[in-house]
Amino acid sequence: MKTWIALSAIVPSMMFSSPLLAQPTSARETLPSLPAGQAWSLVWSDEFNGATLDETKWNRLSGKRRDGFWAREDAYLSGHGTLVLRTRKDGDRYTCGAVNTRGKFERAFGYYVARCKMPRQPGHWPAFWMMCDGVGKVGNEGRDGTEIDIVEVPWRDGRITMNLHWDGYGKDHKSAGTNTTFKTLTEGFHDYALLWTPDEYVFSVDGKPVWRTRAGGVSQVPEFLKLTEEIGKWGGAITKAALPDYFEVDYVRVYTVRK
Numbered sequence: 231m232k233t234w235i236a237l238s239a240i241v242p243s244m245m246f247s248s249p250l251l252a253q254p255t256s257a258r259e260t261l262p263s264l265p266a267g268q269a270w271s272l273v274w275s276d277e278f279n280g281a282t283l284d285e286t287k288w289n290r291l292s293g294k295r296r297d298g299f300w301a302r303e304d305a306y307l308s309g310h311g312t313l314v315l316r317t318r319k320d321g322d323r324y325t326c327g328a329v330n331t332r333g334k335f336e337r338a339f340g341y342y343v344a345r346c347k348m349p350r351q352p353g354h355w356p357a358f359w360m361m362c363d364g365v366g367k368v369g370n371e372g373r374d375g376t377e378i379d380i381v382e383v384p385w386r387d388g389r390i391t392m393n394l395h396w397d398g399y400g401k402d403h404k405s406a407g408t409n410t411t412f413k414t415l416t417e418g419f420h421d422y423a424l425l426w427t428p429d430e431y432v433f434s435v436d437g438k439p440v441w442r443t444r445a446g447g448v449s450q451v452p453e454f455l456k457l458t459e460e461i462g463k464w465g466g467a468i469t470k471a472a473l474p475d476y477f478e479v480d481y482v483r484v485y486t487v488r489k
Contacts, residue, residue, distance in 0.1 A: 271488035274335050277481045278313045282306075287335060291328040291458070297468065298354070298461030301325040311480065312347075315459045317354045318474040326354055326459035327477075336362070336452040337484065343423035344457065345480035348383050348415065353468025354461045355384040356477035358422055360453040365396060371404070372396030372446025378453065379407070380433060381422040384465040388413040390422075392433045396446040406445035410435070419480050455482065 276287050283290065283306060290302040304316040304327030315327035344358045357379060364375020377395035384391070393407030412435060414420070425432040430448060433441040459477050461468055 267489060269488050270485055272483060272485045273337070273340065275481065275483040276313075277311065278307055278479065279311050280307060281309055283313070283329070287331060288329040289332060289334070291330065295326075295328070296460050296462040298324040298326055300328045300458075304459075305329050308478070313457065313479040315356065315457060315477040315479070316474050317349065317351070317459050317461065317471070317476070324353075324461050324468050324473075326461055328456070328458035328460075330361070330454055330456040330458075332361075332454040334454075335484075336454045338450060338452045339426050339428060340484055340486045341423065341425050342380065342455070342482075342484050343421050344380070344482045345419050345421050346381075347419045347476075347478040347480070348386075349459075349475040349477050350386060351471035351473065351475040352386065352466030353471045354459055354475065355382055355465040357382040357456070357458050357460070358479075358482075359456045359458070360424075361456055362449075362451055362453040364449075364451050366398045368397045368402045370447070373448065373450045375451050375453070376446050376449040378424065378426070378431065378449065380424045381435075383415075386416065387411070388415045390415065390435070392441050394431070394443070394445050396449075404446065406443060408433075408441045410440045412436075419478075455484075457482070 276284060290305045291300040292302045293300055304318065304325055306314055308314050317326040346358065348356060358381050360378040362375040365377050367374045372394065379393040382391050389409055389411045391407060391409045393405060395403065395405045397404050421436050423434045428448060428450065430442060430444045432439050457479055
């Protein structure tokens with residue numbers, strides 16, 4: 231079984247579990263205890279087993295994106311239980327992989343976790359995030375939709391960033407975010423997670439909360455998942471990268487508390 235690192239802040243009495251930093255094939259599921267009368271309920275997941283991406287769950291994205299292109303062929307399964315988003319040079323252009331669950335899985339609230347291994351080369355950045363059409367709406371803060379960046383990694387030294395964006399991307403745009411550093415994140419697989427309740431967001435790494443916020447008023451609408459690579463200067467100079475490079479995802483799981 232693959233590791234399930236759970237954030238236990240859904241109710242105040244829960245205790246946080248310790249991180250289990252194992253490779254995908256040697257992990258074991260663990261969940262924190264819950265108050266009497268409650269139990270964990272897995273509502274959606276992908277373990278990325280098999281030979282091909284499950285397109286009943288995911289859309290593979292394509293087209294121009296920032297300083298490169300999203301290409302369908304750069305999002306694929308490794309064959310040993312992981313999703314691979316590849317960044318590469320294709321002739322005179324740079325391409326990378328991206329997937330989302332738009333129209334296939336969209337949900338408000340819950341606990342969302344992806345176990346990921348980050349790339350090593352500059353010029354591009356991986357991300358695990360959530361989106362909906364309401365992000366472009368103005369006037370109700372982020373309650374009608376917020377871009378929720380559970381993790382973005384433009385750096386290669388253990389620094390990561392978590393961010394929120396709402397009220398569109400024009401003159402009314404608002405945002406909030408934070409950065410943190412864990413040197414251990416440069417090696418192996420780690421869990422990046424969001425606990426999203428009607429009242430707040432709690433972002434965590436390997437089961438450890440790193441940012442608790444109510445910025446934007448907290449989105450109240452269903453949103454879809456995204457796993458992406460993007461090419462651009464925020465990640466450094468892509469011309470200096472030894473390509474191909476890879477963002478690898480062991481699993482994505484979404485759960486809620488069943489009473």
